[in-house]
Each structure stands twice: as C-alpha cells, then as structure tokens.
Amino acid sequence: MLSIKNLHVNVDEKTILKGLDLDVKAGEVHAIMGPNGSGKSTLGHVLSGRDGYDIIDGDIQFQGKDLLELETEERAREGLFLAFQYPVEIPGVSNMEFLKASVDAVREHRAQAPCDAVSFMKQARAACKEVNLNQDFLKRGVNEGFSGGEKKRNEIMQMMLLEPTLAILDETDSGLDIDALQIVADGVNSLRSAQRGFIVVTHYQRLLNYIEPDFVHVLANGKIVKSGDKSLALELEAKGYAWLEEEVA
Amino acid sequence: MSQEHIDRLIESDYAAGFVSNIESDTLAPGLDEDVVRFISSKKNEPQWMLDWRLNAFRIWQEMEEPSWAHVHYPQINYQDISYYSAPKSIEDKPKSLDEVDPELIETYNKLGIPLHEQEMLAGVAVDAVFDSVSVATTFRSKLQDAGVIFCPISEAVHEYPDLVKKYLGSVVPQKDNYFSALNSAVFSDGSFVYIPKGVRCPMELSTYFRINESNTGQFERTLIVADEGSHVSYLEGCTAPMRDENQLHAAVVELVALDNANIKYSTVQNWYPGDAEGNGGIYNFVTKRGVAHTNARISWTQVETGSAITWKYPSCILKGDNSVGEFYSVALTNNFQQADTGTKMIHLGKNTRSTIISKGISAGKSSNAYRGLVRMNPGARSSRNYTQCDSLLIGDKCAAHTFPYIESKNPSAVVEHEATTSKVSDDQLYLCQQRGIDTEKAVSMIVNGFCKEVFKELPMEFAVEAGKLLEVSLEGSVG
Numbered sequence: 001m002l003s004i005k006n007l008h009v010n011v012d013e014k015t016i017l018k019g020l021d022l023d024v025k026a027g028e029v030h031a032i033m034g035p036n037g038s039g040k041s042t043l044g045h046v047l048s049g050r051d052g053y054d055i056i057d058g059d060i061q062f063q064g065k066d067l068l069e070l071e072t073e074e075r076a077r078e079g080l081f082l083a084f085q086y087p088v089e090i091p092g093v094s095n096m097e098f099l100k101a102s103v104d105a106v107r108e109h110r111a112q113a114p115c116d117a118v119s120f121m122k123q124a125r126a127a128c129k130e131v132n133l134n135q136d137f138l139k140r141g142v143n144e145g146f147s148g149g150e151k152k153r154n155e156i157m158q159m160m161l162l163e164p165t166l167a168i169l170d171e172t173d174s175g176l177d178i179d180a181l182q183i184v185a186d187g188v189n190s191l192r193s194a195q196r197g198f199i200v201v202t203h204y205q206r207l208l209n210y211i212e213p214d215f216v217h218v219l220a221n222g223k224i225v226k227s228g229d230k231s232l233a234l235e236l237e238a239k240g241y242a243w244l245e246e247e248v249a
Numbered sequence: 250m251s252q253e254h255i256d257r258l259i260e261s262d263y264a265a266g267f268v269s270n271i272e273s274d275t276l277a278p279g280l281d282e283d284v285v286r287f288i289s290s291k292k293n294e295p296q297w298m299l300d301w302r303l304n305a306f307r308i309w310q311e312m313e314e315p316s317w318a319h320v321h322y323p324q325i326n327y328q329d330i331s332y333y334s335a336p337k338s339i340e341d342k343p344k345s346l347d348e349v350d351p352e353l354i355e356t357y358n359k360l361g362i363p364l365h366e367q368e369m370l371a372g373v374a375v376d377a378v379f380d381s382v383s384v385a386t387t388f389r390s391k392l393q394d395a396g397v398i399f400c401p402i403s404e405a406v407h408e409y410p411d412l413v414k415k416y417l418g419s420v421v422p423q424k425d426n427y428f429s430a431l432n433s434a435v436f437s438d439g440s441f442v443y444i445p446k447g448v449r450c451p452m453e454l455s456t457y458f459r460i461n462e463s464n465t466g467q468f469e470r471t472l473i474v475a476d477e478g479s480h481v482s483y484l485e486g487c488t489a490p491m492r493d494e495n496q497l498h499a500a501v502v503e504l505v506a507l508d509n510a511n512i513k514y515s516t517v518q519n520w521y522p523g524d525a526e527g528n529g530g531i532y533n534f535v536t537k538r539g540v541a542h543t544n545a546r547i548s549w550t551q552v553e554t555g556s557a558i559t560w561k562y563p564s565c566i567l568k569g570d571n572s573v574g575e576f577y578s579v580a581l582t583n584n585f586q587q588a589d590t591g592t593k594m595i596h597l598g599k600n601t602r603s604t605i606i607s608k609g610i611s612a613g614k615s616s617n618a619y620r621g622l623v624r625m626n627p628g629a630r631s632s633r634n635y636t637q638c639d640s641l642l643i644g645d646k647c648a649a650h651t652f653p654y655i656e657s658k659n660p661s662a663v664v665e666h667e668a669t670t671s672k673v674s675d676d677q678l679y680l681c682q683q684r685g686i687d688t689e690k691a692v693s694m695i696v697n698g699f700c701k702e703v704f705k706e707l708p709m710e711f712a713v714e715a716g717k718l719l720e721v722s723l724e725g726s727v728g
Contacts, residue, residue, distance in 0.1 A: 109685070
C-alpha cells in the first residue's frame with residue numbers, strides 16, 4: 001500500500017533523509033528504530049504532509065496514488081493517520097466536536113453521510129473505554145490540560161474511531177508508564193488486520209514486546225541501514241546503534 | 250499550514266456586499282441648523298424635540314473630535330456627509346409585510362433573514378430599520394397585549410412624549426461626547442422600547458439595521474426603558490452593502506433598568522469592513538450605555554465582525570445597590586480593520602457586581618484593542634469586578650492591544666483582571682489537517698472554541714446567527 005523510493009528531504013537547507021526506501025504492504029507492521037536525529041520523526045511528517053519539509057528527490061506511492069501530490073487533509077481522508085509524538089492542545093474545541101469533524105471529513109471524502117450524533121457518541125464512548133479514558137475527556141478541549149499519557153491515549157482513541165488504512169505511530173511509547181504502554185499496544189493490536197498497515201517509530205525495543213512487528217528497520221543518517229525481523233530489535237537493545245553506524249561508515 | 254496558505258484564505262469577498270435599488274429621498278451633503286430643522290420637520294416633530302436637537306447641534310459645534318482611541322483614519326469632513334435618507338415607500342406607511350417594497354424583502358432574503366420566516370418560526374418581533382427609517386414592524390399587537398411598547402423612536406416622540414422626554418438623553422447626555430452630540434442633533438430613527446412594571450417581555454425584541462444609500466450617515470437612536478421588576482431581551486443585528494467611500498455611523502443606545510429590572514442587549518455587528526486593501530468600510534462610533542438601579546441587571550453581549558473602524562464601549566452605570574453589570578464581547582478584525590472596543594463599569598452603589606469577558610481576534614493586518622474602565626466610587630462598598638480579556642492572533646501581521654483602566658476609591662471593593670494572548674498555531678492547524686479537517690474549518694473551529702464563553706451568553710435565536718456571521722467573516726478573515 002505504501003512504497004517509498006529514494007526519498008531525499010531537506011529541512012532548513014539541511015538534508016535529513018538521504019535516499020530512504022521502504023515498502024509497506026497491507027497487513028504488515030513495520031518498526032522503525034534508530035538513534036536520535038536519524039530522521040525517524042521526519043519520515044512521519046513527510047508522509048503526513050507537514051509544511052517545512054522540502055522533498056528534493058524521490059517518490060511515494062500510497063494506494064496507487066502519488067502521495068506527494070496530495071494536501072495534508074487529503075492524505076488523512078485517504079486513510080493515512082499519524083499519532084503525534086507531542087499532540088498539541090486546542091483550547092475551547094471539545095474533543096467530541098473535533099472527533100466528529102474529523103470522522104465526518106473522512107466520511108464525506110468517501111461519499112458517506114455524516115455520522116448521526118447519537119451513534120457517534122456511543123462509538124466515541126466505547127473508544128474511550130478501550131483506552132481507559134474517562135468519558136469526561138470527550139467534553140474537554142482537545143488535549144487541554146491532559147497529562148502526557150492521556151494525550152497519547154487520546155491519539156490512539158482517535159485512531160480507533162478513524163480506522164485508518166495506514167497508521168504511523170511517532171514515538172507513541174515515549175513518556176508512557178507500563179500500564180499506559182499496554183493500553184496503547186492493545187489499541188494498536190485490536191486494529192491489526194489484513195487491510196491495514198502500521199509504521200511504528202520508536203527508540204526502544206520495549207514497545208515491540210507488546211506490538212510484535214513483522215519487520216524492523218534501522219534508520220541511521222537518513223537511510224535505512226539494516227532491516228530484519230523482530231530479533232533485530234533485540235539485538236539493537238543489547239548492542240546499541242553505534243556498531244551499525246560504524247558498519248555503514 | 251503556512252503563512253502563504255493563511256494569506257490565500259484571507260482573500261475572499263464580503264458575502265453581504267450588494268446594493269439594492271430602492272428609490273430614496275436623500276438630503277444634499279452638509280450640516281447646519283437648517284439640516285437639523287429639515288430632519289425634524291420631515292418627521293413632523295413637536296417643538297420640544299426640535300429644540301432638543303438644536304441644543305445638541307450647538308453643543309456639537311463647540312466640541313472636538315476625540316483622538317485618544319487606538320485607531321487611525323483620514324480626517325472626516327462632516328460637511329461632506331448627507332444627514333438624511335429614507336426609502337420612499339415609507340410615505341405609504343406599510344401595515345403588513347405585503348405592503349413592503351418587494352425589493353426590500355429581497356434584500357433581507359439575500360442576507361438570510363426573511364421576515365416571514367422569523368415571524369412564524371422564531372417568534373421574534375422585528376423592527377426593521379432600512380436606511381434610517383423603520384419600514385416594517387411586526388408582532389406589535391401581540392406586544393401591546395402585554396403592555397410592551399416597541400416602535401420606531403420617531404413614532405414614540407408622538408405617541409409617548411412623556412416617556413421620551415423623561416428618558417431621552419438621561420443616560421447618554423447630548424454633551425457626553427462628540428459623537429453622541431452629533432447623533433442627538435441629527436438622529437434619523439431607531440427603536441423605542443418600554444416594558445411596564447413587573448412585565449416579562451413575551452418575546453425577544455429584534456432589529457436589523459442596514460445602511461443602503463451611498464455616502465449617507467447612519468445615526469440610530471435607541472432607547473430602552475425597563476420599568477421596575479420587568480425583563481427584556483433585545484437583539485440588534487446589522488449588515489451593510491459594499492461601498493467604496495467610507496460611511497460614518499454614530500449610534501446612541503440608552504438603557505434604563507429601574508429597580509429589579511433586567512435588560513439583556515445583544516448585538517451582532519457586521520457592517521462592511523472595507524476591502525482587502527483597506528478601502529471603504531464603515532466608521533462606527535457608537536455610544537452605548539445603561540444605568541442600573543437597585544437590584545437591576547444590565548447585560549451587554551456583542552459580536553463585532555464588521556466596520557473599518559470600531560469605536561464602541563457599551564457601558565454600565567451601577568447606580569443602585571446590588572445592581573449587576575455584564576459585558577461579553579467577541580471582536581474580530583481582519584485585513585485593515587481597526588477596533589478599539591471594550592466597556593466601562595462604573596460602580597456607584599453598594600454591593601454592585603460586574604463581569605467583563607472580552608475576546609479579541611485579529612487576522613490579516615488588522616489591529617484590535619480592548620479598552621476597559623472599571624471604576625469603584627467611594628460609595629461602592631463591597632463591590633466586585635472580574636475582568637477576563639483574551640486575544641487570539643491569526644497570522645503574523647496583526648496586532649492586539651489591551652488598555653485596562655482600574656480606579657478604586659473604596660478599600661472594600663475587589664477588582665480582578667486577567668489577560669491572555671494566544672496565537673492560532675501552525676501545529677494546531679497541522680493536527681486538524683492530519684485528521685482530515687481542512688484549514689478553513691479548522692480555523693473556524695478554533696476561533697469558535699475561543700469565543701465559546703461569550704456565545705453561550707447569546708439568546709438561542711441569535712447564537713446561530715452569530716456563528717454564521719463569524720464564519721462569513723472568517724471566510725474573509727482566515728478560514
């Protein structure tokens with residue numbers, strides 16, 4: 001469903017991604033690991049279409065479409081979801097209103113009628129329950145005054161309601177305690193299906209104990225320098241990244 | 250979400266900008282005593298009313314235009330302005346909507362405020378002011394049953410001279426300020442409301458204003474008197490067609506809430522703000538003030554989206570003990586709009602309370618200033634004020650200013666002031682877009698969220714209108 005070829009990206013004139021290739025098929029879970037500053041978060045934002053990233057070379061196909069031709073909101077409506085590392089607050093806009101606008105935008109794109117408020121409320125409450133968030137969170141402003149863990153669980157809750165085709169989790173595990181990590185992993189696992197792909201960006205092997213990846217890739221210096229199965233993650237945990245960087249150099 | 254994207258969204262046209270061709274009879278530009286006499290005679294006014302106007306005119310001649318507001322505009326030549334314009338159909342005195350000029354009805358329809366529908370659905374009595382003269386009044390008889398008087402002020406001068414004589418100028422004296430003096434001399438028309446003792450007005454009272462003749466000033470005069478223990482909610486909304494030349498608008502609104510009375514005055518203001526280059530637009534210099542007697546309450550709610558220049562401070566004089574004043578405001582400026590708006594809460598009585606919630610939104614190259622005065626006079630024992638003043642910036646070329654003035658002459662009085670400034674951030678817009686929500690909708694959602702505390706103060710019928718007008722302005726203002 002996703003095919004990235006020779007991706008080169010500049011941020012503020014500095015080249016961050018230097019010829020990245022990645023193929024994700026429906027049903028697969030890909031973990032992207034790597035040291036700080038290797039370009040992991042950049043990859044997520046380039047895929048979702050954030051401003052300020054200059055694509056200087058390369059090509060990205062998503063479900064047979066040229067992803068780079070699509071606006072940010074169009075990508076989202078096509079089923080691309082990014083769970084943010086640092087979700088921002090939108091004071092005064094209730095979580096519920098935000099979620100409904102979001103789900104309805106996706107539905108409109110699919111030529112479906114907007115969700116009726118009552119059944120949407122039911123779905124949203126059920127999703128809250130799954131990520132162990134009190135229903136009051138639906139009435140509160142988007143991420144307003146949420147703790148770090150609550151923000152991350154809120155992201156997962158949104159993912160469950162939006163049912164994306166491709167979900168990218170950008171260090172969703174950072175700052176989570178073990179219980180919250182389990183909740184986040186359960187949320188992801190419940191959505192795993194033959195039609196859906198995942199890219200899980202993480203620093204630590206720990207998350208992968210809960211979300212078992214089909215592939216593990218190491219991103220270093222703007223490229224994928226090594227790919228393997230989940231055992232690669234364990235090897236990295238034991239040996240760190242330095243040996244790989246040396247190997248590449 | 251880039252600045253460029255925001256800039257692109259900012260460029261869209263004023264949706265209510267169209268001119269309707271109704272024959273008007275308009276006075277040649279210029280202002281002298283003869284003009285004042287002409288206006289007065291046009292309305293068949295009694296001598297006392299003419300004398301009152303002439304007195305105001307003489308006062309105005311002695312005054313100078315104020316320059317302290319944080320707004321900049323070319324010098325206004327008051328002799329270049331025409332001071333009277335009335336649709337011709339008024340001569341026929343329409344008694345029902347069927348008799349009203351069909352083109353006028355069409356104008357309202359374009360604005361999405363069809364009188365028929367409002368009559369039937371909303372149960373709102375509309376005293377429609379079209380180019381200074383009321384041409385359609387509805388539900389009058391129903392109000393009469395309750396003893397409520399709701400009529401054009403020009404009519405009240407004839408029908409209820411004692412009430413008008415007693416209260417006109419009692420809250421905003423002729424000499425109060427430059428614009429109130431001008432208004433007192435040349436006011437064209439406006440609404441008069443009287444709610445008798447103990448009566449709860451059976452419906453929201455509503456007036457829609459519209460400027461229609463090119464280059465004519467609009468000088469509305471509104472007087473609302475709520476007698477002891479009565480309740481009234483008054484709604485004022487306005488839109489104006491597109492213009493090249495600046496138009497002067499200097500209205501005066503006076504509220505009198507006698508003992509235990511309650512007045513809620515809500516405004517949605519959408520005068521033409523000028524084009525994207527800052528040409529045209531309404532100059533809006535308004536004096537709005539209410540006096541609250543013992544245990545009375547006056548509440549101002551305003552949503553200000555229009556005008557090139559806004560100079561407006563709906564105020565409360567809390568004269569009686571235990572009286573309450575409230576001010577809830579959303580002021581949105583875009584392009585080259587300038588707003589200097591806020592309120593004055595003058596605490597005279599014991600145990601008086603006031604609340605000020607002000608939300609300023611600046612977009613484009615606009616400037617938005619909050620100016621508020623809270624004064625605790627020596628007699629205002631145990632009185633309280635709470636002020637919250639928030640500014641939201643959209644883009645990086647706009648400005649927000651806050652000028653709070655606090656004077657406390659009673660040590661037992663408590664005054665609280667909180668202020669915040671925030672920006673619609675690229676990160677917020679990115680989050681919305683990443684969830685499939687386009688920028689326009691996202692900005693609208695964020696701005697509406699910011700204004701929530703004020704919108705919930707609007708009467709239900711008006712909240713929808715306010716949301717709609719804000720969204721129209723947001724189309725032309727950012728999203």
